[in-house]
Amino acid sequence: MTDSFIDADELTTGEFELSDRAALRRVGGLSTELTDVTEVEYRQIRLERVVLVGVWTEGTVLDAERSLAELARLAETAGSVIVDGLIQRRDRPDPATYIGSGKAKELRDVVIEHGADTVIADGELTPGQLRQLEDVVKVKVVDRTWLILDIFAQHARSREGKAQVSLAQMQYLLPRLRGWGESLSRQGGGAGGSGGGVGTRGPGETKIETDRRRINTSMAKLRRDIKEMKTARDTQRADRRRHGVPSVAIAGYTNAGKSSLLNCVTGAGVLVEDSLFATLDPTVRRTHTPTGREYTVTDTVGFVRHLPHQLVEAFRSTLEEVSESDLILHVVDGSDDDPEGQITAVREVLAEIGAQHVPEIIVINKADAADPETIARLQRREPHSIVVSAKTGAGIEQLLGMIEHDLxxxxxxxxxxxxxxxxxxxxxxxxxxxxxxxxxxxxxxRLKARVPQSLATELEAAAASAS
Incomplete structure (x- = not known):
């Protein structure tokens, strides 16, 4: 790809080297491996040939490449084939086409070169950016947010999980119903219209207006359904608290080994997959400390950098299992290239759901595959941590002791x-x-014990009746 095309606006910032700013930088190691799009209301991205593109606005080039590599893993999880990955250095994303008009044309050349049918941007694009970038590259454009929503839609199994994902998708789609094709702006209904049904006749209604009304109606129903399911979850949680059963929540970055750790701690036998977002529906299991104290352990949905706010909002009732727990096992993949970045991303989401004040144990997992220097660096940064391997069982006994101490x-x-x-x-x-x-x-x-208030009352009543 040529480096000779420089957008005029790029010459004025002066912050970056011109050679960096002028080039779309190819990111190596991502490949796994043209028609205009109009009717793309729901952008499923499975079994497609994909070019990734990101805008590097801060940090090092390594940070930008890590972000695009994670985007590649997300796209592969969704079922796509990655054919190329590109990053561009800018002060900020272009408000019109995300990467600038000149770079968009270069991206179009890459799409043609590889016969790609989808471009995935490493960020959340505005409706205008989606439309204008699509107009240039002439293939479907998907952003990071919709990619994650698509993965969640594939992995949701329970009724609650499916409802939460559907709500998040609709929250994302509603402001973006700008047509992805001309059909959504055509008039429908009218006094003599056919097939529109009640509510679509009259002066006439565009398809985009019809879809917007239908989505609002569906969102209202989903919110009611999720509220009912939240009531049932709250009842179960209150029952556990009434009986004095403390709760432990396993949280962490996606694919850090949370489900494997749950199996080690409780023997739950939860299905473990080496894929992103394999767990969406929380799994609650009862277990005991080494001295016999009962507590519950909840496996929760994995987090990721820039987790879409629509998902956090839709999954809020599920994530309350974390915010209302007594202790968080924050699982970190010790073998990852950037475990500190994982910790930061997870804590940002914990703060968003109000769980930043819950006591936390950092569980550095995958010790069998991690670099000892990385583990030592993490332990210096996080004093209240423990190194384990859910695969081999190393460190699990010590972890159980820490849980008992911190409950x-x-x-x-x-x-x-x-x-x-x-x-x-x-x-x-x-x-x-x-x-x-x-x-x-x-x-x-004769019993000496620390017990919940309700049980203490019963014990004292029984002792009094016998005296």
């Missing part, structure tokens, strides 16, 4: 003699509380 203690300490016929209460103390001592006397079991 909140039950609120009330009791020292009572429980009649032998109320052995059920003693069993509940072992299950729901922390037993400090047991002694068998003539009149019953």
């Amino acid at each position: 909140p203690r039950s609120a009330v300490e009791v020292d009572v003699v429980v009649p032998y016929e109320r052995g059920d209460l003693v069993a509940r103390a072992h299950k729901d509380g922390e037993v400090l001592g047991v002694d068998h006397t003539e009149s019953g079991t």
Whole structure:
């Protein structure tokens, strides 16, 4: 690709080297491997030949290449074949075509060269940028946000997960219903129109207006459905809290090994896949500390850099499992090229959902594949951390000890003699509380324990009735 084309606006900024600013830089190692688009209302991106393009506005070239490499993994997860990847250095994305008109024409040449049918931009494009870039490259253009939404749509399994993804997609689509083709601006209905149905007749309604109304109606229904499912989830969570069962949430970057860790900690047998966003529906399992305290562990959806705000909003009821937990196991892929970047991205989402104040253990996973220097650097940065391998089991026993130490203690300490016929209460103390001592006397079991307030009341009542 030639480096001789320089947009006039690029000559005025003076911040970057002209040679950098003039070139679309090819990113190596991404390849896995032209008709105009009009009717593309839902931009599915499976089984397509894709050219990636990103705008490098800050950081190093390595940061920009890492971001595009992650975009490539996302696109492959969606089922696409990557044929090329390009980045351009600019002060900011071009407001019209994201990469500038001159670079858009060069991108068109790359699309023709490879016979690509899709361009994926490493950022969230405005409706105008989508339309104008498509007008130049003459193939479908998809941005990072829609790519992630598409992956979520493929992986959603439960009724709640499907509803959440559908809502996020509609929130994204609504401001972008600018037609992706002329048919959406044609008039429909009218007094003599046919097939429009109730609500589409009258003076006439464009297809874009019809679609916008239908999407708003569907979004309202999805919000009602999700609210009902949230009520059921809240009830289950309240029941666990009422019985004094503390909760642990596993959070972290996508594909960091959260589901594998859940299996190690609980023996849950959850399906583990080496792919991005393999887990969308939270899995809650009960388990016990080494000394017998019961607690729950929840596996949650993986996070990623620039996680679309539509997804965070739509999945808010699910993500409450993290924000309302007693402890977060923040799983980090120790073998990743940029584990610190993973930690930062995850903490940004945790702050967005109000979970930044929940106690946290950094779990540096994949120790069997990680560079020892990287692990040492992470441990210096994160003192409250532990190194494990969910694959080999290394470090899991020590992690369980840290969990037991960090779990909140039950609120009330009791020292009572429980009649032998109320052995059920003693069993509940072992299950729901922390037993400090047991002694068998003539009149019953002397129990020292920290237990939930409700159980403390029952224990004291039983002891009083026997005295």
